[in-house]
Amino acid sequence: MHMMYFTEQPMSAYSAQEGLKFGATALMFSNSHFDPKEGARLYNQYIEDYIYAEEMGVDGIMLNEHHNAPFCMQAKTNVFASILAAVTKRVKIVILGNPLPLAENPVRLAEELAMIDMISHGRLVSGFVRGGGQEQLATGVNPAFNRERFEEAHELIVRAWTQPGPFRFEGAHYQHRVVNPWAVPLQKPYPRVWIPGVLSRETIIWAAKQRYPYICLNTSVEATKAIWATYDAAAAEVGYTPGPENRGYLIRVHVSDNAEKALKNAREFMWMQGEFTGLAHPVWSSPSGYFSPSQRRGFVQFATGRAKSPRGNPTFEEQLDSTLILAGTPDQVIPKLKHIMKETRPGIMAFWGNDGNVSPEDARTCIRLLGQEVMPALREYGHELGLNSPFEANAPVSLAYSTDLRPVAAAAAE
Amino acid sequence: MSQTLSWTRSEVCPAGVPVQLARAGAGRKVLVLHHDIGMPDRLEFCDALAARHDVLLPFHPGFGVSARPDWMRHPRDLAVIYQALLADLGGPPPVVVGLGFGGWIAAEMATMAPAALHRLVLVGPMGIQPPTGDIMDQALVNYIEYARAGFHSGARFDAIYGAEPSVDQLEQWDICREMSFRIAWKPYMFSLTLPHLLGGVRAPALVVAGSEDQIVPPSAAEIYAARLPGARLEMVAGCGHCVDMEQPDVLARLVNDFIG
DSSP, X not given: OEEEEEOOOOOTTSOHHHHHHHTOOSSSSXXXXXXXXXXXXXXXXXXHHHHHHHHTTOSEEEEOOOOSOTTOOOSOHHHHHHHHHHHOSSSEEEEEEEEGGGOSOHHHHHHHHHXXXXXXXXXXXXXXXXXXXXXXXXXXXXXGGHHHHHHXXXXXXXXXXXXXXXXXXXXXXXXXXXXXXXOOOSSSSOOBXXXXXXXXXXXXXXXXXXXXXXXXXXXOHHHHHHHHHHHHXXXXXXXXXXXXXXXXXXXXXXXXXSXXXXXXXXXXXGTTTTSTTOSOOTTTTSOTTSSOGGGHHHHHHHHTTSSOOTTOOOOHHHHHHTTSEEEEOHHHHHHHHHHHHHHHOOSEXXXXXXXXXXXXXXXXXXXXXXXXIIHHXXXXXXXXXXOOOHHHXXXXXXXXXXXXXXXXXXXXXX | OOOOOOOEEEEEOXXXXXXXXXXXXXXXXXXEEOBTTBXXXXXXXXXXHHTTSEEEEEOOTTSSSSOOOTTOOSHHHHHHHHHHHHHHHOSSOOEEEEETHHHHHHHHHHHHOGGGOSEEEEESOOBSOOSSSOOOOGGGSOHHHHHHHXXXXXXXXXXXXXXXXXXXXXXXXXXXXXXXXXXXXXXXXXXXXXXXXXXXXXXXXXXXXXXTOSSSOTHHHHHHHHHSTTOEEEEETTOOSOHXXXXXXXXXXXXXXXXX
């Protein structure tokens, strides 16, 4: 198994009252409410937490990226990945993920990621995402071409990593006359790519066809199984059978030395007015062209306030009941996590331990208990169940590097 | 004056691009280019024009009725297609009336084939960066808010779209918005180069703007009128962006008088 620690890096020092008054806490909620002195304090606390997590034995640190929002201070995931490359020695640095369509220059991303890979001596996992609807508006990139930009940027980055330069790339969205970065990844053929997601069926199918592991972000057990069914069907079309090495799962779990404190701190997962990405404005989170046409009718009703968010909005208690959020002592959370592992069989797991206003001391306790008690127990259980990570399984980095594909050409021709 | 106008629908294929076309009336050809929010089924303004002229109403490719060309990247592409349509139709030079976003397309048409138009009418046209303020960004407001913002009179909006537009209408607006993003995302709803080309337009031009236009600041219409040789500017008092829908009789009179 590969087990990671995750935090959104919440900007917990902003005024929740002002956010509620404004009615939204993403995209347009003024950054005049961002205090850089608090920002400096929090960023450095999070760096110390990550170093501590490595000491406590986690396999990896998961990073992400969001813009214009207090729920996540990681405005540039590569910045933190660079920091971790220098201040950690053993953990995998798992970016989940770089929002490719937000980049106007994918070659620059390829360069930065290659630098991170070399500086960390080959510890990078370079995940990619499409970026949320709000992120497109925050960066000024065209949401209508989101999927095309994602796929073209991915192609360009992989080529920059694997095709000897100089070469030229004239795409529909990206045009480069000289691709020849003097920074290439240490890991060959290139750093592993994992794809996190929640809703988009097209992304699941794309990940499966690339043979990239897919990381379910805190979906219910039933939804997770449905995602694996979709993934497996797409994988079959290209000639392989997925296993735990293709499957990842993120869950919010706050661990403490007593149950009461665990519950109190776990409530902080609801800190942004009850939705972990904050009060999502129905229009800004789903700009036209971003979602697939098959979902149009549902989203136009959500955008005009005629329907609830297709994501739903369960209460804290409902999420505890349905194991979308876990809280407790190690003895309390381990059985529940084992149940999820048995049902969904992931080789990769991410533990989102701390959010909102959890105190630095309690955050550390959570990290310690995750690293020293929860993860070892789950590692052993995972071993029993044969839940190998891509590293343990020596899985091919992508479909193109597979050596075990079944022939599918005949079936496709019929 | 009542008229029994019958609008016919057909599919034409200018430059090989399928375009649904509504047509009514007889006389000089008047091409009417609709807004970025699409076109309702019946428009008083178009009926009034069709009482005196041969009115052609193409549904812009990709805006919910005519199929979407995935390759299209700029309103100038639409202008080329509509110039091809005029060339296919032949006959004496037509009038082109551009409504809002359609006004941008019409202006582009006029610059690319100066001898091809009899008259140019721009109503609340996009396509030029206003000297002060910005063209309203539809990305930040929902479909109903954006469509409503095109009207100074809420009652007129309700009369055309209903107080609670249907889900079908919302879907149509989303399709229109998606296509607007595909071809006019940035710079948003204007061209950096068009203002420099307007001097080459030969067709006499009428520029109309609602004094209360919240979508396109009326100062943009002033620039159009200043740069189009011999153009005339008409401000419609107390009217919003969608002059054709909000005050159809006023606009029809202005345009019919101008066409002659």
